[in-house]
Amino acid sequence: MKPPPFRYAAPTSVDQALALLSAFGPEAKVLAGGQSLMPLLNLRLVRPGVLVDLNRVRELDYIREDDGEVAIGAMTRQRTAERSALVRRLLPLLADALPLVGHPPIRTRGTVGGSIAHADPSAELPAVLLALDGSVVVRGPAGTRRIPAADFFVSYLTTALAPEDLLVEVRFPAHPGAGTAFMEVARRHGDYALVGAAALVRLRDGRCQGVRLAFTGVGPTPVRVAEAEAAVEGRELTPAVAAEVRKVVAARLEPDSDIHASAEYRREVAGVLAERALRRAADRAREVG
């Protein structure tokens, strides 16, 4: 479990990093917190020619409010975001999800941008970004562009990033006052969940509005289930409505089986978690409202 030989570069600015990525193209691999990349290197499952280590790029470490969104620099540690009062106030769904990411030592190294760029469909942060219709800011040879979450996550560990691109910022739409919940079934505390469900809901006169439901672990990317959101939108979350959500979710999802859980299990449990997460989100909305 030693990595094969690779060259190592440690740029101190985004411009330097971009120059390296342009120079080496697909041969280069970006190292952020290393919580996924280092094991892959040691298992010789990835063999980059050059490792571009972003840990000295200070300009990518920030959290700020910007135009109804919270912009988080790609190299912001997950633990920093978890402890941010701004995140707690404006991004309650992200605040719910962060404590579920691994364990504190992992979050102390792991970055927000790294988790999004790695695009593990079982990870929490991509599902949060998708649920919120957030976006990422990417810099590449052609300049800076924004990619909506729905277009960013392409498949298992695959994103819309080109080899020369650098994800520099993650933008989460602010949702203060919304009821949120992130619930998951993990084999152990801190594991990638077998299934996870993110729910966001606002209540007006007891009726659900702006309902969002996103799932982890049920497909090659994080998944939204529009029909399930529609099933609740504008309605009270009665037991009958909740049961319908559960049914719709189970019917719409097409997860795979793996050594940890069958497809059938994931479908069922996604439904169960959808119902539970919605209930908790609605309870929270009631408390906040």
Place this chain on the structure above:
Amino acid sequence: MATRYFGAPIPRLEDPRLLTGRGTYVDDITLPGMLHAAVLRSPHAHARIRRVDVSRARQAPGVVAVFTHADLPPALAGPLPKLIPHPALVHHKTQYALAADKVRHVGEPVAFVVADSRYRAEDAAELIEVDYEPLPPVVDLEAAVRPDAPLVHEDIGTNVCAHYTQRVGNVEEAFARAPVVVRERFVIDRGTAAPLETRGVVAQWDPRMRQLVVWDSTQAPIPIRNGLARLLGLSQAQVRVVAPDIGGGFGPKIMMFYPEEVLVPCAAMQLGRPVKWIEDRRECFVAMNQEREQIHDAAIATDRDGRILGVRTEFLYDAGAYIPYGLIVPIVASTTLPGPYKIPAYHCEFRAVFTTKTIVSPYRGAGRPHGVFVMERLLDRVADQLGLDRAEVRRRNFIQPHEFPYDVGLIYQDNAPLVYDSGNYPATLDKALQMIGYDRWPEEKARYRRQGRYVGLGVACYVEGSGIGPYEGCRVTVEPSGKVYAATSVGTQGQGHFTSFAQIIADVLSVPVEDVVVTTGDSGAFGWGTGTFASRAAVVAGTAAHLAAQAVREKALKVAATRLEARVEDLVLEGGRVYVRGAPARSLTLGEIAVLANPLRGTIPEEWEQPGLEASRYFAPPRGTFPNGVHAALVEVDPETGLARFLRYVVVHDCGRVINPKILDGQIRGGVAQGIGGVFYEKLVYDSGGQLLTQTFMDYLLPTAMEIPEVEVAHLETPSPLNPLGIKGAGEAGVIPVPALFAQAVEDALSEFGVKINEMPLSPSRLRDLIRAAGPRSSP
């Protein structure tokens, strides 16, 4: 004899060293000029090797040597030694140092690369070209015994290497007349011990001393030394094997030999430079022995009151690709099954089966969890069928306290009759039931249900074979400083031997326990012994330490008697000093006596036997001693997600006299944690091609502190009559009944669904399968 230390929960003497990072593990051994080895392993479960080309690897940067089977000296070219033969083991196939013409499991070593760094050794290993002809894998245990199965070892014409039956009484008659008969199939799958420290070997050949020193993360340094001497053509005195601090063994760190245990010393001698190989975690998953896979077809016959008339089991034991360790695991499973119960007729029969999977050898429990799972599940079914209380069914069948020694009628793993030495099974159960609140359980369960919670209670009983022979020894020396040095060859993998052996010795010699320095696992310090396994170190080596300390005490009194001009009978040893009873003013310290016992002039009297204040003693028990226990727990299940968690866990354990309750509780709690891992988290998954799909800790899930409940431990102390200290072993007690207990508790929690659990381990997904399969009641 004063027992100031025996029985006292003193803190472990080794902890300050280990907890502050000052331990010495194999990977901490760094020698000048040391080379590093990497092993090229088979990616196939089953394949013929047509050609191995190492030419590119030999030229890679930093590479010093590359070994294939063709490069091995003749002594290492054949199959490695047969460890524990058995008459029923008719095809005793053992592993090779490097695969000769065939590989039989993923991870089997094919080539051995030595380079100036581990990185470069691994880089070079990738350059070796092996031309494999894939052969059909043999993965499924039941398929492996069919006549048309592909053969793991073609020359024997079968995959069944042993077929062994033991019987007590007339089983057919018992079943024929029994009003109640229950038959079930039970399946237990594979797991790995996953020690914190993986295996590792460092070897150094000293051409001036003509000595080979090997640091090996092994549980059995003396047999390793003896075997290495023989294989490498050296005398035993020329080989020193040191098992330094070891980060967990749990059984798999004895095989004799793992290929690396001969390859590293052989390379060090050939190259004239020290060589280090440290198993990485991925190697540990495929190359360290595994355990647990068995399929039992079992049945129980009882009368209408639930009294056992007969039990039978026929089972398949997955040996993996080779069977160096013989039939220990299936024999232990067969002979642990009867447990604390009187079984007038018993038939146990197993077939040991080769598959193209990693080798199986004992892992903490070593068949005991299987036997207990089968027996306890059968009793649960009897209770269900007869509408009896599950504790009552057990109570009705217990061997009673006055019935010891109790001859079960079987032959145990040590080839001696299975005779329980002592125990109080009803008292153990009563205590556990009281601690878990069994009497109030129906009301408690109903209370949980009213809260919408599904909570079940489990209770399981077991008897654990421990403390078997053949022997261990210990040498105790008092130096002129007054410090006491003790050496035994059993290795220590975290069991606290540095403390518990010191407690035993300190009491006999009446010295502070801190003044007793214990050395373990170094053939240079003590050269006779077998190893740490079968929960035997405390019983066998601990008793040897006691006997050696007693001999030193007697010697001290003899020597002091001469100087004090008194009779031995009139002397007192107290506080490390010897004096004439009633006259403590004139005394000799043990240190002073040590000087007297080793004079520079004059002579030593014949009755002193040898110079110095030193004695070696051996303890060779005729047979094992049998602790017992009852575990009880509350388990909550979420039927919608299949998640389960322990709310409470109670252990009542009787291992005779307790040397150190703190160490004992640690053993029990660690075992319970490992047991909980084995029932709900850990599972080695092989695909149909024989590939191990769980090769990292991302996929093989060890429980963490978050998953393990507080374990409440209580002890009964029924002394063993088989040794002077009255002690029994405790190494495996925590792990043994967990599968039986968990199955019962989950069934109880889900009683309204009618879920039946006949397999281990479970997972949330599998538990949902069982709930779904239980039928229409399954939608909560």
